[in-house]
Amino acid sequence: MEKTFFLAFILTVIISCKNDTKSDQNDSVIGTEGNEKTAKQNEDLTLLKGDFIYYADAAVLQTHTEVYGVVIDEKMHELDKQVQQYKNADTDMVPVEIRGKIIPKPDNEVGWPFRVEIKEILNISKPNPEDNTVVKLGS
Template identity: 55%
Template sequence: MKKGILLIMVLVAFLACKNDSKSKESSESVENQEEKTEKQSDGLVLMKGEFVYFADAAVLQTNSNSIYGVVIDDKMHELDKMAQHYKKEPTDYVNVEIRVKIIPKPENEEGWPFRVEIKEILKVDKSQIEDEVIKLGSE
């Protein structure tokens, strides 16, 4: 009888520890994903990263090194207009904080697997990364 009770207690303790490790793993994976907005019910995601628009291509690289194509629409052009104040060269990145809708890329098009459609622009700032660019030319 005592062995049966001891066995049940060990199993309960084991299962409790197993569930605890799963919840830790799932909370860590959520932290690694893009941050959710405060308004979680609207389906939008808060993304922070570097944005560039050049030659009819718009790209967002997040802080977790994920890269997304950006849907070119009025909101994207509004963001690009705001970004012009922080750029020295047309190919410079700017730091942005935006709320987006993530959509899969159409199968018949090239590019990254997911695109983002900008719904709200929260912050635009100069990129902290200073790339060394060598320019060729005569002065």
């Protein structure tokens, strides 16, 4: 009985020590002193760089590793207005840099596994004409 109690006690101490180490590492990675975090860190925002398009009531952000559906709200419409000056055709994608909140899509909807809700527009770049891979068919 004593051996079982002693083993359980040792196991509890080891597990609680591991949790303390993780929290110390997270504070140093974030770069904050103590438990203070900036407002942006508290919102769990992610920096995303990729090509943005809004066409026919669908908004998409394509990064180099993932494709996100974009939540259609006021901030998305603001980004679309800023992007219009760089488009030659409605189907052109424009490089953007945003901060947003990544959320899983609802199970009852069709689309990409994750959505991004735009919280901050950081940068919009002119598209590189050499990267244009759109094929236009004509008669």
